[in-house]
Amino acid sequence: MKIAVIGATGFVGSYIVNELVKRKHEVLGISRKVQIQTDAVCYISVDVFDIEILAESLKGFDVVVSAYNPGWSDDPDMYIEFMKGSKSIQAAVKLAGVQRYIVMGGAGSLYVHDGVQLVDTDNFPANIKAGATAARDYLNFLKNEKELDWAFFSPPKEMHPGINTGRTGQYRLGTDFPVTDENGRSFMSVEDVAVVIADEIESPVHHQMRFTAAY
Numbered sequence: 001m002k003i004a005v006i007g008a009t010g011f012v013g014s015y016i017v018n019e020l021v022k023r024k025h026e027v028l029g030i031s032r033k034v035q036i037q038t039d040a041v042c043y044i045s046v047d048v049f050d051i052e053i054l055a056e057s058l059k060g061f062d063v064v065v066s067a068y069n070p071g072w073s074d075d076p077d078m079y080i081e082f083m084k085g086s087k088s089i090q091a092a093v094k095l096a097g098v099q100r101y102i103v104m105g106g107a108g109s110l111y112v113h114d115g116v117q118l119v120d121t122d123n124f125p126a127n128i129k130a131g132a133t134a135a136r137d138y139l140n141f142l143k144n145e146k147e148l149d150w151a152f153f154s155p156p157k158e159m160h161p162g163i164n165t166g167r168t169g170q171y172r173l174g175t176d177f178p179v180t181d182e183n184g185r186s187f188m189s190v191e192d193v194a195v196v197i198a199d200e201i202e203s204p205v206h207h208q209m210r211f212t213a214a215y
Helices: 011-022 051-058 078-096 126-142 190-202
Strands: 002-006 026-031 041-045 063-066 100-104 111-113 149-154 172-174 209-214
Touching: 002 011, 011 026, 011 100, 011 190, 026 051, 051 078, 063 078, 063 190, 078 100, 078 126, 100 126, 100 190, 126 149, 149 190, 190 209
Parallel strands: 002 026, 002 063, 026 041, 063 100, 100 149, 149 209
Antiparallel strands: 172 209
16 A cells, blocks of 8 residues: 655654555655655655645555654644644645545543543643643544544553553554553553554544554
């Protein structure tokens, strides 16, 4: 398959690219900075806010994976940039005529209890709250999309470089609530998140809905 990965040099995007390459897919990596070109991956730098140029780059692809993230910082414009960039990518995917669109979102929109989402809990980290809120609000925006065959992935509550289980290929799926183990922990390595996304690309299960996964 021909798959374009936006945010291909980021923490999550780079692992998705690696997993797709291992599975012999044709991958285009799109990011703000261009990686060294390899035989397996073509990297290009495209401004996601330029809808027409981005759409031109996406034409002819079977799937677009967006791992777009302007950064999890205290930037006061974080919320605006996340929403604007995400909406621009969505518009470009439609303009390019690509039907399958998979979005890497945040865990903040997962529900914890009584209709309360993780991002609205008292102990949610303040330094990533703006980005997590933007990811939640973009999911609500995306739910109105009726033309694209989209899926929105929320990673488990713990998914960071400190999770060193590596690639196990094992996971359990969920939808709107965190997937937890017998100890109530929701976690997964970034390598296995990439496995989840690659599996969803090859054998689509989630259509116009959000899903999640964890061990």
